[in-house]
Amino acid sequence: xxxxxxxIPRVSQSSSPVFVVPHVRAVPALGPLLPSALVLGALTFNxxxxxxxxxxxxxxxxxxxxCEAVILAVVFLTAYRALSDVHLILLGFVVVWPLxxxxxxxxxxxxxxxxxxxxxxxxxxxGFFLLGTASANLKTADRIVAASVAxxxxxxxxxxxxxxTFTRFFNVAKYYIARGSLEAKQIYQNSDLYISGMRPAGNQxxxxxxxxxxxxxxxxVFLEPxxxxxxxxxxxxxxxxxSRMERKLYLxxxxxxxxxxxxxxxxxxxxxxxxxxxxxxxxxAWTTIxxxxxxxxxxxxxxxxxxxxxxxxxxxxxxxxNGFVGRFVLAARILGEFDVWTxxxxxxxxxxxxxxxxxxxLSKVGVIGFWVLWxxxxxxxxxxxxxxxxxxxxxVYYGTILCVSNSAFTIKTxxxxxxxxxxxxxxxxxxYGARAVxxxxxxxxxxxxxxxxxxxx
Numbered sequence: 001x002x003x004x005x006x007x008i009p010r011v012s013q014s015s016s017p018v019f020v021v022p023h024v025r026a027v028p029a030l031g032p033l034l035p036s037a038l039v040l041g042a043l044t045f046n047x048x049x050x051x052x053x054x055x056x057x058x059x060x061x062x063x064x065x066x067c068e069a070v071i072l073a074v075v076f077l078t079a080y081r082a083l084s085d086v087h088l089i090l091l092g093f094v095v096v097w098p099l100x101x102x103x104x105x106x107x108x109x110x111x112x113x114x115x116x117x118x119x120x121x122x123x124x125x126x127g128f129f130l131l132g133t134a135s136a137n138l139k140t141a142d143r144i145v146a147a148s149v150a151x152x153x154x155x156x157x158x159x160x161x162x163x164x165t166f167t168r169f170f171n172v173a174k175y176y177i178a179r180g181s182l183e184a185k186q187i188y189q190n191s192d193l194y195i196s197g198m199r200p201a202g203n204q205x206x207x208x209x210x211x212x213x214x215x216x217x218x219x220x221v222f223l224e225p226x227x228x229x230x231x232x233x234x235x236x237x238x239x240x241x242x243s244r245m246e247r248k249l250y251l252x253x254x255x256x257x258x259x260x261x262x263x264x265x266x267x268x269x270x271x272x273x274x275x276x277x278x279x280x281x282x283x284x285a286w287t288t289i290x291x292x293x294x295x296x297x298x299x300x301x302x303x304x305x306x307x308x309x310x311x312x313x314x315x316x317x318x319x320x321x322n323g324f325v326g327r328f329v330l331a332a333r334i335l336g337e338f339d340v341w342t343x344x345x346x347x348x349x350x351x352x353x354x355x356x357x358x359x360x361x362l363s364k365v366g367v368i369g370f371w372v373l374w375x376x377x378x379x380x381x382x383x384x385x386x387x388x389x390x391x392x393x394x395x396v397y398y399g400t401i402l403c404v405s406n407s408a409f410t411i412k413t414x415x416x417x418x419x420x421x422x423x424x425x426x427x428x429x430x431x432y433g434a435r436a437v438x439x440x441x442x443x444x445x446x447x448x449x450x451x452x453x454x455x456x457x
Contacts, residue, residue, distance in 0.1 A: 032140040034078055035131055035419065039144050042071050042128075042415035044151065047221045050175040054168075061179045068120065068411055072127050079130035087130065090376065094122040097369050101345040110341070111348035118364040121409040122373070125418040132422020138242075138430055141423045145238050148416060149256035152231060156220040156263050163216065167192040172223045194224040199265060209262045209270060218263035226407045229266020232257040233397055234417050236273045240280050241390045241424075272400060276393050284388050291392035292378050294399030295370070299358065302332040302403060327404040331356040343367050357402030357409075377421070384427040394421060 045067045053059040098118045105111035135141070159166045173192045199207050199215040207215055217225035239253030261269035279287050290297075305328055334349075334356045341347035345366030349359055361370055377391055394417060401408045408414065423430075 029136040030078065030134045032137065032143065035135045035140060036144050038071060038075055038131060039415050039419050040147060042411045043148055044221045046223055046412060047170065050170045050172060050223055053175045053178050054171040059178055064179060072123060075127040075131050079134040082130045082134040091126060094126060095119055098365050101366060104346055105348055110346065124411050124414045128415045128418040129422040132419040133426055135423055136426035136430055138423065141420055145235060145253055149235050149253055152220045152260055153256055156218045156260060159220060160216060160218050160263060172219065175223065194219055196225055207265050208267050209265050217265045222412050225264040226405060227410055227412050228264035229261050229269035230401065230407060230413045232260035232264065232266065233269045233272045234413060237276050237393045238420055240276055241386055244280055245386045268401065272397055275396060279393060280389060284385050287392040288388060291395035294395055295374055298399055298403050302335055305329055305332045331359065331403055334359045345369065357406040360406040380425060382425060382428065387424045387427045390421065390424045
């Protein structure tokens with residue numbers, strides 16, 4: 001006879017009651033050391049490789065791939081105890097579905113290679129989400145965010161005030177050329193920074209946030225300013241949600257995130273922080289609906305923009321102006337050139353997916369695969385309003401940045417974002433201070449009766 005999944009009180013020698021939950025598996029939370037090392041390692045390893053390429057030995061894209069593979073392997077090995085059947089099914093889908101479409105494109109002659117990069121891009125969120133669920137400690141998450149913000153700001157200030165010394169040790173341009181990400185002819189500035197490390201002056205652009213700071217866009221540990229701005233948004237969102245949770249202002253994290261955004265001259269980051277601030281005080285039901293439908297709204301806007309905005313795009317040379325609108329129009333034009341087969345992932349987009357997140361992901365997994373992946377976070381059963389708030393704000397972050405960039409997929413920022421999401425997914429257990437002990441077929445939860453949720457008492 002099977003045992004029904006209900007909570008059964010059991011006598012304990014301690015003053016706290018013991019509850020046995022049949023057929024539920026839980027594990028003790030990870031200590032702070034390994035999760036911190038993995039998240040901070042994902043944040044900074046590119047800078048370490050840049051230093052090696054500048055001062056020690058030449059590096060290539062293979063070194064980057066190996067570093068990411070090692071980090072991901074350790075992440076999954078560390079978090080394997082948090083794996084459930086649902087996670088295994090999701091991992092199977094992330095591997096099989098993109099490879100199936102890639103194989104079809106290759107067999108039908110619509111692509112020259114079987115691209116497996118998308119599998120890595122989708123494995124990063126799952127791995128670090130599981131690491132966050134295995135950690136399940138808000139204080140650890142707070143310390144990781146604080147350490148990340150401190151590291152990014154210290155390196156950013158070093159780069160801003162002593163740029164010649166910085167590039168002497170970290171020649172970013174040569175690093176990306178060695179990786180094959182840039183051609184030597186693309187590096188036209190004299191600062192040895194990334195191609196977007198300087199805002200073009202004059203009619204073409206110039207700094208937008210606090211112009212008196214000059215045209216230098218700080219890259220910090222990320223080596224390119226777009227990811228630096230994205231990091232600032234993630235840090236700001238975390239500080240905002242934690243401020244709402246604890247009823248006290250996490251000013252250091254929020255101000256640090258804004259400082260990073262300003263130094264990187266990330267207009268997108270500044271806009272998103274303002275959106276997040278407004279959304280944090282709206283009803284959760286409203287923001288959930290908006291976040292879930294965010295890609296649909298974004299794609300509709302992308303379809304309309306080229307008809308109402310002109311002068312930002314040259315279809316022959318694929319030139320865009322230096323403004324946000326120009327990049328938006330470029331992304332819209334790229335999607336407009338998709339045929340039906342490309343929308344369903346059965347035809348390669350080729351170079352069309354340049355600098356457009358939606359074009360990249362839709363051409364790799366198709367519109368069906370994309371919506372399945374997008375709605376998975378909204379299918380998680382968690383009634384904690386602060387989990388829902390963090391999820392919705394991160395969905396808006398991803399839904400908007402995919403309009404103009406595929407930078408959201410990089411491990412440099414995705415590792416922290418999804419680790420924090422994994423921690424937040426454990427809020428009910430964290431909030432009630434449950435201590436889970438693995439048993440053979442059951443999980444024993446020891447905690448004071450007055451701390452138990454109402455449905456468990």
